[in-house]
Amino acid sequence: MQKPxxxxxxxxADHQEIFLEGLEKCFQSLSSTSIVGISHTDxxxxxxxxxxxxxxxxxxxxxxxxxxxxxxQAIQALDANISIFVFxxxxxxxxxxxxxxAGVNGIAYKYISLAELETxxxxxxxxEPFFCxxxxxxxxxxxxxNRFHSCTKPSLPYFSDKEKTILRLLAAELTSKEIAxxxxxxxxxxxxxxxxxxxxxxxKNSAGLILYAxxxxxxxxxxx
Numbered sequence: 001m002q003k004p005x006x007x008x009x010x011x012x013a014d015h016q017e018i019f020l021e022g023l024e025k026c027f028q029s030l031s032s033t034s035i036v037g038i039s040h041t042d043x044x045x046x047x048x049x050x051x052x053x054x055x056x057x058x059x060x061x062x063x064x065x066x067x068x069x070x071x072x073q074a075i076q077a078l079d080a081n082i083s084i085f086v087f088x089x090x091x092x093x094x095x096x097x098x099x100x101x102a103g104v105n106g107i108a109y110k111y112i113s114l115a116e117l118e119t120x121x122x123x124x125x126x127x128e129p130f131f132c133x134x135x136x137x138x139x140x141x142x143x144x145x146n147r148f149h150s151c152t153k154p155s156l157p158y159f160s161d162k163e164k165t166i167l168r169l170l171a172a173e174l175t176s177k178e179i180a181x182x183x184x185x186x187x188x189x190x191x192x193x194x195x196x197x198x199x200x201x202x203x204k205n206s207a208g209l210i211l212y213a214x215x216x217x218x219x220x221x222x223x224x
Contacts, residue, residue, distance in 0.1 A: 008125065011037040011054035013045060014087070015063055019110060019171075026114050027211065040165070042066045046074050054082060056124065061088035061095060068095075069102040075087030076103070076204075083124045091138060100211045108132035111163075127191070128175050129207030157200040158217060166193050167213045170206055 010033050011042040014020040017040055027033045037052035039045050042065045049057065055073060061068055068086070076081055085106040086099055099107055105124045112120070112132050131139065152211070162183075169179045176190045183190070194206060203209040213219040 006034045007057055008121070009036045009054045010034065010051070011039075011049055011052055011057045011059070013039040013061035013063060015040055016060065016089075019060075019087075026117055029114070030118060030121070036040060045071070046078070048080050049082075051076060053079075056083045056085065056121065058085045058087060061086050061099070062090075068109040069098050072099075072104055085120065085124060091134075093138075093142065096135070096138060096142070100207065103208050104124070104129035105205055105207060107135050109134045123173075123175075126175055127194075127206065128170075128173070129205065129210060131207075139211075159197070163193060163197055166190060167197065167210070167219055170194070171210050171213065172221050 004139070007183045010027055012020060012023055012027075012035065013221070014023065020038065020040055023037065024035060027035055036054050037048055039048060043065055045053070045063075045066070051081045059223050063071070072084055075084060082121070085108070086104050087108055087110045088095060089110045091109070096107065106120050106129060108130070109122060116132060120132070123130040165183065166179060169182065176187045176194070180190045193223075197203070198205070198209050201209060201212045203212050210219070
């Protein structure tokens with residue numbers, strides 16, 4: 001996986017100070033990241049983020065006095081290029097669904113390893129969504145129990161065989177470069193397919209695109 005050439009500006013917001021300190025130490029051990037801001041409350045959080053101009057934000061799903069989807073929207077309104085990663089300590093179905101709908105770039109249980117955290121950082125900044133193993137399992141369970149499906153389905157946009165193949169490979173966590181190598185095309189062509197599919201589905205990013213494909217049966221559950 002390609003690592004970024006420049007230092008990544010990271011902002012961390014978490015109400016648990018012990019976890020916050022641990023996460024800070026993790027990022028200090030990564031030579032490619034620089035922490036530009038830390039918050040353990042919601043006080044002036046959006047303003048602080050705007051002033052620090054981060055590339056990547058790590059948010060606690062349980063920040064007090066905050067509706068996380070609204071916070072995500074506020075951050076996206078500041079700068080659509082900011083990547084957003086959410087940590088959670090207690091699993092909740094509705095929380096997972098709301099985060100996916102909000103268009104965050106990554107979701108993980110708080111007890112991931114440093115190696116998995118580093119993988120998450122580079123995945124997101126290469127334009128790929130990241131779900132930790134536990135989150136991916138919960139998402140698949142929601143799909144298999146039809147949690148995503150409503151009684152009636154709107155008509156779906158047309159997907160070519162090539163688009164469906166790329167969707168399956170994205171769901172299998174392959175990067176654009178890896179997909180390009182497997183399909184014998186350029187990374188730019190893969191990105192063009194991905195952006196086109198995001199536009200036709202109204203998805204904000206690759207995570208939303210994969211969720212759309214799973215919800216609407218475009219990707220069989222067995223392949224996720």
